[in-house]
Amino acid sequence: MSRSFVEFKIFVALNVTLWYNRGKTRKSYRNFEKGDFMEIIDAHIHRFAGGHAQDLARRAGHENSEEHLQSEYARQNIVGAVVMGNRSLEADDHLYPEYLRYCIGLDRSSGFDADIKQTYEAVERNLRRKNCVGVKLYPGYNRQYAYDSIYTPVYELAEQYDKPVAVHMGELAFASAHLKYCHPMTLDEVAVSFSKVQFVMCHLGNPWIADAAAVISKNHNVAADLSGLLEGILDFPAYVREQEGYISHIKTWLTYLNAYDRLMFGTDWPLANIENYIDFVKILIPERHHKAVFADNARRIYGLDF
Numbered sequence: 001m002s003r004s005f006v007e008f009k010i011f012v013a014l015n016v017t018l019w020y021n022r023g024k025t026r027k028s029y030r031n032f033e034k035g036d037f038m039e040i041i042d043a044h045i046h047r048f049a050g051g052h053a054q055d056l057a058r059r060a061g062h063e064n065s066e067e068h069l070q071s072e073y074a075r076q077n078i079v080g081a082v083v084m085g086n087r088s089l090e091a092d093d094h095l096y097p098e099y100l101r102y103c104i105g106l107d108r109s110s111g112f113d114a115d116i117k118q119t120y121e122a123v124e125r126n127l128r129r130k131n132c133v134g135v136k137l138y139p140g141y142n143r144q145y146a147y148d149s150i151y152t153p154v155y156e157l158a159e160q161y162d163k164p165v166a167v168h169m170g171e172l173a174f175a176s177a178h179l180k181y182c183h184p185m186t187l188d189e190v191a192v193s194f195s196k197v198q199f200v201m202c203h204l205g206n207p208w209i210a211d212a213a214a215v216i217s218k219n220h221n222v223a224a225d226l227s228g229l230l231e232g233i234l235d236f237p238a239y240v241r242e243q244e245g246y247i248s249h250i251k252t253w254l255t256y257l258n259a260y261d262r263l264m265f266g267t268d269w270p271l272a273n274i275e276n277y278i279d280f281v282k283i284l285i286p287e288r289h290h291k292a293v294f295a296d297n298a299r300r301i302y303g304l305d306f
């Protein structure tokens, strides 16, 4: 065998090895740089248009655009997200890029309760679609308790299509909405009545965290997302120092609850800075449960294929 042929074989082998390891090399580089390379799913975001949404995004250090969201997700290794629907029940108003799934949302601006029969027919048209992974309810904004019989057809449809019902619980964005409809305890009765339906208590019922823990602990068909616990962009080390009590309060009840297979990471985009949010949830959740809380639970609960 000639020397040049041996050199050629070494050259080919080296390049094949480099090509084969190209992804791994990138990952190990990030491992070194970022501390880990965990896949993340954002289980609670919104897609709002207009100036107000842009203000919210900028307050969080972001831009309210598709390009910016995609580049931030790529930077943080967020592989997909669940959009909490607002404003319209028309399936054609819920067309999203491949990395997004959605819950069809029944808020007042979607025409909910103007014609109940039409409302639920529209909900069903959405639930038949693969990229519609659940229903979102807004009891505080609609001023109807989650256990109000007006929602019964939603729970029946959710059971029929085997898709979860996410419910806004905890503080509200507008003063005109009513807090009494958003107390985590109001989810207890409905979780018992519809024991085959998977519920998601959004925002962990913040600030009623202890009550949320009681409802989640008792009802194994109730999960929670950890969105809505922070807003804007933060000087993170200063925030952690100043809000030590708040952080340890949440941590205390999550530890008490010990249900890390039912908690999901979510940012409530565009309301909070994504990087801050990841750092915050890493503080709340023991490291051995990161994979579950940052991705696996959302995959299982919302039946996601990314």
Ligand SMILES: [Zn+2]
Pocket: 044, 045, 046, 084, 227, 268
């Ligand atoms: Zn939200």
